[in-house]
Ligand SMILES: Nc1ncnc2c1ncn2[C@@H]1O[C@H](COP(=O)(O)OP(=O)(O)O)[C@@H](O)[C@H]1O
């Protein structure tokens with residue numbers, strides 16, 4: 001081997017000398033992946049933990065309360081032993097429907113405006129502002145719903161309860177606007193410009209291009225974003241706990257006070273419910289119902305965006 | 313004649329386009345107006361009640377004396393446990409998925425699992441924490457139970473952010489390191505992680521600001537609403553800012569709204585600062601490759 | 602044979618089911634510059650990366666046949682791949698400095714192999730940067746990020762980084778293809794200089810470059826080695842018709 005530049009020592013020799021220490025290295029090289037895998041299993045354990053938690057208490061619950069009473073009963077009043085979940089589901093659905101009625105038109109319009117009409121500069125300003133909406137804590141939304149939106153609405157609906165589904169639903173809707181807007185916009189942005197230019201070249205207006213070309217091409221992405229937003233609305237807790245009331249109510253009248261699945265869980269856990277009592281386990285039965293609803297929505301959303309993924 | 317018909321037809325379509333455009337702009341503005349109303353309302357109600365005393369005082373039965381001190385310190389204590397726990401777990405999970413995992417069923421399962429966890433309602437995490445941390449591990453309604461529940465809640469967000477950051481490290485510099493005889497872990501530790509840190513930090517800070525604003529799961533695992541001490545151990549009772557805001561909002565007397573609004577201002581300012589830091593990190597390190 | 606660096610026998614390589622190298626037989630001499638030429642996609646980079654087992658980082662890769670380095674099977678079970686890579690260094694097509702200071706870039710190799718003494722590192726960095734003919738340009742800003750340098754300077758820092766662990770062989774994969782002509786010239790001069798101490802195998806897209814700097818040339822086509830001989834002879838008097846077609850510009 002040729003000596004390199006007349007140095008007294010050679011780096012390569014020192015490297016070879018250090019090689020004896022390599023057994024410690026080997027330990028790290030083998031140990032690290034094992035440790036990382038261990039960390040990765042925490043997320044799996046979390047899922048298993050959630051399922052275990054919900055299932056074990058729910059099974060206990062159904063030893064006292066029959067499935068038929070839970071799912072077919074129409075009165076929810078745990079403190080007087082009525083465990084028909086329908087009013088809570090109705091409350092949740094009412095909130096969700098109102099929220100989507102608010103969020104869908106506004107979210108979609110914002111997505112179309114940002115992706116098709118707005119200049120790059122406008123987009124750079126509007127988009128982050130919209131995303132602020134997603135970062136506001138839900139307790140703040142709840143405060144606003146109760147202290148501002150509700151009083152405003154009671155000017156219109158004069159005999160409205162101060163706690164009501166309408167103000168809660170509207171504010172939940174505002175909260176999920178950014179979700180629909182930004183995911184739908186992503187889907188529209190993914191539509192290649194060549195498609196737009198083709199139609200524009202034929203003399204179509206921007207709106208026609210949006211309606212006939214962009215929306216159909218981005219359809220699955222838009223639907224997936226809506227489904228995801230629905231899931232978020234179903235699982236929203238604080239806004240409805242604060243503003244929609246605590247009255248399980250099998251109604252479709254949005255001016256009434258209602259209670260959602262999530263709001264009951266808060267109420268049940270907050271009160272002095274003793275561990276393993278029927279009321280305690282009813283929280284989990286309701287939680288299970290909620291979990292299944294949102295899980296189905298999430299899976300549906302993933303399925304839609306995967307199944308109909310456009311390949312441009 | 314034909315020309316004329318055609319022309320008016322086009323005019324109609326162009327008109328329609330212009331009208332629709334304005335509808336879109338107005339709909340977008342509704343969201344912005346709502347945001348402006350919310351912030352304006354909170355400011356107008358709360359600013360008058362902001363004071364140094366408000367930051368220094370414990371909860372009190374009279375609005376003049378009520379303060380957010382316990383909540384601020386509680387949130388701080390909670391996040392200083394949640395941050396390291398969730399970051400270590402999250403970054404390690406991401407490293408495993410991106411650097412070591414073979415593309416097999418188990419790996420795909422972990423991936424899908426992380427994605428689905430991110431969609432689980434936060435209150436369900438509260439139930440998980442109640443069963444495991446509060447009762448099974450006998451932690452009770454303590455700071456550590458709340459902080460660990462929060463760690464699991466933000467874990468999927470951090471995993472996804474870290475995965476993206478790790479993926480965006482160019483393969484060329486990994487090859488350069490491997491090509492010099494560096495082992496896989498040396499390459500990850502000395503090259504990949506340092507390059508991915510800004511992205512990981514940005515995503516994590518956003519996740520922590522979510523944790524600071526969360527209320528529902530902490531109600532379930534028993535954060536206090538009114539407490540006259542700050543946590544001094546992992547097993548202390550505690551409250552957090554949003555819990556105090558919630559309890560003030562839920563009071564029937566209207567004057568407590570103003571206290572709640574003042575609390576909201578403090579909370580929003582803290583979140584704003586965290587977001588500003590995240591954006592600053594992102595911009596500072598953005599165009600490095 | 603002592604003057605062989607690599608001895609490749611009946612070597613095949615597959616990416617999954619696609620075969621990229623077919624029955625390669627080749628002896629690469631020590632302390633000379635061997636150029637590998639051929640149209641893009643013919644397997645030049647693949648062959649080069651096989652020599653320090655970089656292809657192993659791609660999970661789908663499978664091989665058959667044997668490669669010996671310095672008389673030892675590089676695929677032998679007991680042989681540590683990291684050790685092979687300290688002997689056989691690599692310089693890549695695109696300059697790929699680490700997002701660290703110039704000093705840290707060059708000191709990286711010694712550091713990962715356990716050399717910690719600051720004074721030794723200082724000397725190694727200086728020596729390597731001098732060896733890569735970039736010391737004069739960067740000695741007063743060793744602590745600045747290597748990304749601030751021009752492309753040609755970055756590439757020479759990458760060469761210095763490679764020299765720092767004193768390999769015996771340097772593999773270069775189109776090291777000048779991303780650079781301007783002046784930087785290219787500097788690097789070509791540097792390569793000729795390095796030949797004194799190192800065995801150099803250089804993949805190049807550019808036939809003039811191969812002719813200018815190399816002692817031997819390998820011509821590859823569709824994963825096969827078509828011809829290997831003295832550079833002057835290969836360019837002036839190719840034995841194979843396909844080589845002739847390629848060097849006269851009929852394809853590629
Ligand atoms: N990572 C890889 N995975 C699959 N096929 C590859 C990969 N890298 C290279 N190939 C294929 O192997 C063949 C040779 O590629 P390469 O060695 O890069 O050629 P060259 O360097 O001569 O341009 C090409 O057909 C290429 O598509």
Ligand SMILES: [Mg+2]
Nearest residue numbers: 645646647774
């Ligand atoms: Mg190549």
